[in-house]
Structures are given as structure tokens and as C-alpha cells.
Amino acid sequence: MKQYDIIVVGTGGANIVVDAAQKKGLKIAQIEKGKFGGTCLNRGCIPTKVMVTAANAVQEVEEFKKIGINVSEATMDWNTISKRVWHVIDENKDIFKYYDAFDNVDVYRGAASFVSDKVMKVHLNDGGESEEITAPIIILGTGGHSNIPNVPGLQEAGFLSSESLFGDKYPEKPYKSLAVLGAGPIGAEFSHVFASAGTDVTIIQHNVRLVPKEDEEVSAHLLENYRARGINVVLNQDTVEIRQENGLKVVVTKDRTTGEITETKVEEILVAAGIRPTVQELHLENTGITTWKNGWIKTNEFLETSVDGIYALGDVNGEPAFRHRANYEADIIAHNLFYATSEKDYRWARYDTLPKVTFSYPEIGSVGLTEAEAIKAGYNVGVGKNYYSATAKGYAMGINPGDVNDGFVKIVVDKDTNYILGMHVVGPQASILFQPYVNLMNSGVTPLTAINEDIASEQTKRLRAQGLTRNMDPRSVITVGETMSPHPSLIEVIMWTQVYYEHRW
Numbered sequence: 318m319k320q321y322d323i324i325v326v327g328t329g330g331a332n333i334v335v336d337a338a339q340k341k342g343l344k345i346a347q348i349e350k351g352k353f354g355g356t357c358l359n360r361g362c363i364p365t366k367v368m369v370t371a372a373n374a375v376q377e378v379e380e381f382k383k384i385g386i387n388v389s390e391a392t393m394d395w396n397t398i399s400k401r402v403w404h405v406i407d408e409n410k411d412i413f414k415y416y417d418a419f420d421n422v423d424v425y426r427g428a429a430s431f432v433s434d435k436v437m438k439v440h441l442n443d444g445g446e447s448e449e450i451t452a453p454i455i456i457l458g459t460g461g462h463s464n465i466p467n468v469p470g471l472q473e474a475g476f477l478s479s480e481s482l483f484g485d486k487y488p489e490k491p492y493k494s495l496a497v498l499g500a501g502p503i504g505a506e507f508s509h510v511f512a513s514a515g516t517d518v519t520i521i522q523h524n525v526r527l528v529p530k531e532d533e534e535v536s537a538h539l540l541e542n543y544r545a546r547g548i549n550v551v552l553n554q555d556t557v558e559i560r561q562e563n564g565l566k567v568v569v570t571k572d573r574t575t576g577e578i579t580e581t582k583v584e585e586i587l588v589a590a591g592i593r594p595t596v597q598e599l600h601l602e603n604t605g606i607t608t609w610k611n612g613w614i615k616t617n618e619f620l621e622t623s624v625d626g627i628y629a630l631g632d633v634n635g636e637p638a639f640r641h642r643a644n645y646e647a648d649i650i651a652h653n654l655f656y657a658t659s660e661k662d663y664r665w666a667r668y669d670t671l672p673k674v675t676f677s678y679p680e681i682g683s684v685g686l687t688e689a690e691a692i693k694a695g696y697n698v699g700v701g702k703n704y705y706s707a708t709a710k711g712y713a714m715g716i717n718p719g720d721v722n723d724g725f726v727k728i729v730v731d732k733d734t735n736y737i738l739g740m741h742v743v744g745p746q747a748s749i750l751f752q753p754y755v756n757l758m759n760s761g762v763t764p765l766t767a768i769n770e771d772i773a774s775e776q777t778k779r780l781r782a783q784g785l786t787r788n789m790d791p792r793s794v795i796t797v798g799e800t801m802s803p804h805p806s807l808i809e810v811i812m813w814t815q816v817y818y819e820h821r822w
């Protein structure tokens with residue numbers, strides 16, 4: 318059996334832990350069954366944002382005439398956009414070479430599985446099995462994958478997911494028509510991209526709202542904008558069947574309230590119906606690691622699992638799926654394991670200040686509670702709302718009151734304390750506008766707050782009992798570094814100066 322100091326499974330956010338351990342000179346096993354860099358770099362955030370940026374430009378040109386600029390209609394050059402998408406994906410091949418070059422990192426290309434709590438083996442991609450490996454610390458960052466609903470006829474008709482779209486089903490040209498099943502961030506973003514490319518897009522959404530995790534007013538504004546630009550949106554639907562007819566796919570849906578049947582005939586179907594944890598190959602049943610009902614690995618505020626020394630970060634632990642959240646958690650693990658000066662210097666995760674962005678058009682940025690969530694949580698809720706058109710800059714941008722693209726900012730406040738509970742922006746540059754509130758909400762003397770109290774090593778029990786606090790001084794560059802900022806957004810240009818200042822990992 319080969320002995321390591323640390324085993325890291327998955328090369329998305331978990332690479333931050335590898336970087337830190339590598340610099341400490343530890344003996345590391347790094348295991349990846351797929352493309353290095355994980356979902357975000359290869360089939361998530363980055364390739365989609367290359368597309369979204371082009372789609373945004375198409376929409377912005379539509380608005381130019383309002384500010385006195387005459388240009389002919391903008392169209393997407395799919396070949397150039399596709400080349401840029403694949404360039405950024407192909408670049409990630411070098412990530413493997415980067416880690417493979419370190420003497421203290423053994424890179425295994427294959428699927429890791431547990432033999433017992435601290436013993437793993439790897440089913441190598443080129444066949445065969447590695448010898449058993451062990452380490453006192455194991456990091457699981459195995460991510461998630463598309464949830465494919467069990468709809469009769471879907472498999473037979475064929476469909477896209479974000480994985481196959483950025484894989485063997487990448488379209489050579491935009492589809493003539495596309496049904497998007499699901500309208501969370503993935504559905505909202507791809508609908509914007511393909512509609513901007515000239516595709517006739519129909520969104521078929523199970524929920525009564527687009528982006529239902531956002532504030533209701535934000536969802537309503539997005540719906541109004543999508544419908545105004547010709548995107549067909551059918552809400553509150555159960556997809557009952559997919560048929561094939563004359564070379565097209567017919568999506569048969571049923572209104573969940575009225576029972577009314579709708580048939581949507583399209584060239585292609587894109588499934589964007591949420592994600593599931595990638596735990597299947599891990600064989601968690603050989604360990605004491607506990608999971609939620611759907612397989613998400615249960616973790617606490619230190620990202621510990623129910624087995625001492627095994628941590629899980631990113632999508633696989635079931636907290637909201639964002640790359641900056643995976644990075645934040647990896648950073649916390651690396652800090653506590655390798656850099657904390659004492660237990661008093663330990664960091665822990667909190668998710669109430671997690672920034673979320675949907676790169677739809679209009680863009681959405683939010684942090685904290687929606688108005689409805691704050692009311693449900695029992696706060697004495699106050700709300701403030703301001704429109705882009707109410708500002709001089711909004712006027713300069715050609716945004717007038719009542720315009721469909723007159724976005725807004727909504728703040729949700731606890732009236733008893735005047736504390737900010739949530740901030741929601743929908744409109745131009747939403748992804749950067751709300752960051753000051755993320756920083757403010759994440760600052761102050763912050764008490765350790767337990768997450769999943771039943772997950773507790775002896776050390777965690779002790780730290781919880783001590784009533785640990787961390788001074789998140791808003792003036793400190795360290796606080797900036799310990800505050801999440803949405804990825805990939807321009808605010809990172811500012812936020813990541815902290816990393817260069819600290820020269821950590």
C-alpha cells in the first residue's frame with residue numbers, strides 16, 4: 318500500500334488544496350477521472366461565459382439606438398465563438414502537465430474509490446487498477462453532473478446536457494429551434510445564448526417562475542424581458558413525454574395546475590434540470606461517510622465529513638453550486654490544515670454571504686435572503702428598491718422609466734437592527750454591482766456558527782464549545798480575501814489583488 322500525506326480527488330476547486338500542500342512539500346496523490354480543471358473550466362462557467370459575452374453584445378447593440386448610435390443588426394459569428402470556446406477548453410490540458418511536473422505530486426488519471434475509510438484505489442482510465450493508497454487526510458471534490466429527468470421518450474429522442482454540449486454534441490451551427498427543460502441559471506443562460514444566435518427558443522419550466530431561487534420580483538423582471546425579446550416561456554409544466562415526428566422532437570407538457578397539454582416541436586432539447594452529486598464511483602458504502610438522501614456528502618462548517626480527516630468541498634456537498642464557493646471552501650481547508658497559526662486562527666464556512674450570479678440578459682446578482690425568505694424566517698422585514706432609470710447613469714445609458722430593461726436593485730433589511738439580510742440586482746453589470754454588500758455582510762466580529770451539528774470531530778466539538786469568533790475587519794485585505802466574489806465576473810480583477818498581496822497558494 319502506498320502512503321501519502323494527502324489524497325485529493327477531483328481537480329476543480331480541490332486543486333487549491335493541492336497547491337497549498339504542494340508548497341508545503343507534502344506527498345500528494347491527485348486523482349482525476351476526467352478533464353483537468355473540472356466542470357467550471359471545461360463545461361461550465363468559462364465556456365458558457367465566452368458564449369454569454371457574445372450574446373450580451375448582440376443584445377447591447379439592440380439598445381444602441383436609444384443613445385444615438387446607428388449600427389446594423391448584430392449577428393453572432395458561431396464559428397469564431399466556437400473557436401474561442403474550444404480554445405479555452407483545450408488550454409486546460411496543460412493543467413495536467415503542471416501538476417505532473419512536481420516531484421511530490423503523483424497524478425492518477427482514473428476514478429478513485431474507497432476500499433475503507435482511509436484506503437482508496439484508482440480505476441485507471443487506460444485500464445487496470447492502481448495499488449491501494451492511503452493518507453491521513455482525504456479531500457473529496459468530485460463535483461456534480463446533470464440531473465436527467467425520467468421522461469418517457471427522452472433517451473430515445475436524444476437530448477443535450479451541458480456535458481454533451483461541451484462534448485461530442487457541440488453544435489456546428491445554432492439550432493433552428495431549441496426546447497430548454499429547466500430555467501435555473503443553466504437554462505436561463507443557454508436560452509439567452511441561443512436566442513441571441515437566432516435560435517427559436519422555448520423554455521419549459523417545472524416551477525411557476527424562472528430562476529426560482531432568486532427574489533420573486535427578479536424572476537418576474539427576467540420573464541418580462543425574455544418574453545419581450547421573443548423567447549417562448551412555458552411555466553409550471555410537467556414534461557410527460559417526448560415524441561419524434563418528421564425529424565423533430567415533440568416535447569409534450571402538462572400544466573401542473575390546469576392540466577392543459579402543450580406540445581413544443583423543436584430540432585433539439587437541452588436538459589437544464591439541476592445537478593446530482595458525483596459520488597457513484599467513490600463507493601462511499603465502504604466508509605463511514607454520511608450523505609443526504611440524494612447522495613450529497615454531509616459536511617460541517619469546517620468541511621469535515623462524518624469520518625475524521627476526510628473533507629468534502631464544492632458541488633458534491635450539496636451547498637449551492639458555484640465555483641467561487643468551491644474555491645472558498647478549498648481555501649478554508651488549506652488554511653486550517655497548513656497555514657493557521659493556532660486553532661484560534663481557524664476559518665469556517667458560512668453560506669449566508671454567498672454571492673450568486675446568473676449571466677442571463679438582464680444579468681442577475683444576489684446575496685442573502687430574498688424578501689419571501691426573510692419574512693418566512695421571522696424577521697421584521699423592510700425593503701428598499703431603486704430602478705436604474707432613477708439615476709443619472711441610467712439615463713445616460715438610455716434606460717427610461719417603464720422600459721422593459723429598466724432593471725432594479727432591491728435591498729432586504731431587518732428593521733429591528735437595520736442589518737442587511739439580502740441584496741438583489743437585475744440589470745446591466747449586476748454581477749459587480751452588489752459586491753460591496755457581500756463584503757459588508759461578511760464583515761464584523763463573526764461567531765463560529767455550526768452547520769450540520771451532528772458532523773463533529775473532537776476538535777470541532779472543542780472549537781464550537783469555545784465559542785470561537787473571527788474578526789472580519791472590513792478594512793483588512795485579509796477580510797477581502799476571505800470574502801467570496803462571483804466567478805467569473807470583472808469584480809475578480811479587484812478582489813484577487815489580495816491573493817497577489819499575500820502570495821499564499
Ligand SMILES: Cc1cc2nc3c(=O)[nH]c(=O)nc-3n(C[C@H](O)[C@H](O)[C@H](O)COP(=O)(O)OP(=O)(O)OC[C@H]3O[C@@H](n4cnc5c(N)ncnc54)[C@H](O)[C@@H]3O)c2cc1C
Binds near residue numbers: 348352
Ligand atoms: C453549464 C454550467 C455553467 C456554470 N456556470 C457557472 C458560473 O458562471 N459561475 C459559477 O460560479 N459556477 C458555475 N457553474 C457551477 C460550477 O461549474 C460548479 O459549481 C463548480 O465547477 C464545482 O466545482 P467542484 O470543484 O465542486 O467540482 P468540479 O469542478 O465538477 O470537479 C470535480 C472533478 O472531480 C472528478 N471526479 C468525480 N468523481 C471522481 C472520482 N471518483 N475519481 C476521480 N475524479 C473524479 C470529475 O471528473 C471532475 O473533474 C456552472 C455549471 C454548469 C454546468
Ligand SMILES: NC(=O)c1ccc[n+]([C@@H]2O[C@H](COP(=O)([O-])OP(=O)(O)OC[C@H]3O[C@@H](n4cnc5c(N)ncnc54)[C@H](O)[C@@H]3O)[C@@H](O)[C@H]2O)c1
Binds near residue numbers: 522554589638676
Ligand atoms: N452563473 C452561475 O453561477 C451558474 C450558471 C449555471 C449553473 N450554475 C449552478 O449549477 C447548478 C445547476 O444549474 P441548473 O440551472 O441546472 O439548476 P437549478 O436546480 O438551479 O435549476 C433547475 C431548474 O429546472 C427546473 N426543473 C427541474 N426538473 C425539470 C423538468 N423535468 N422539466 C422542466 N424543468 C425542470 C426546476 O424547477 C429548476 O428551476 C445550480 O446549482 C447553479 O447554481 C451556476
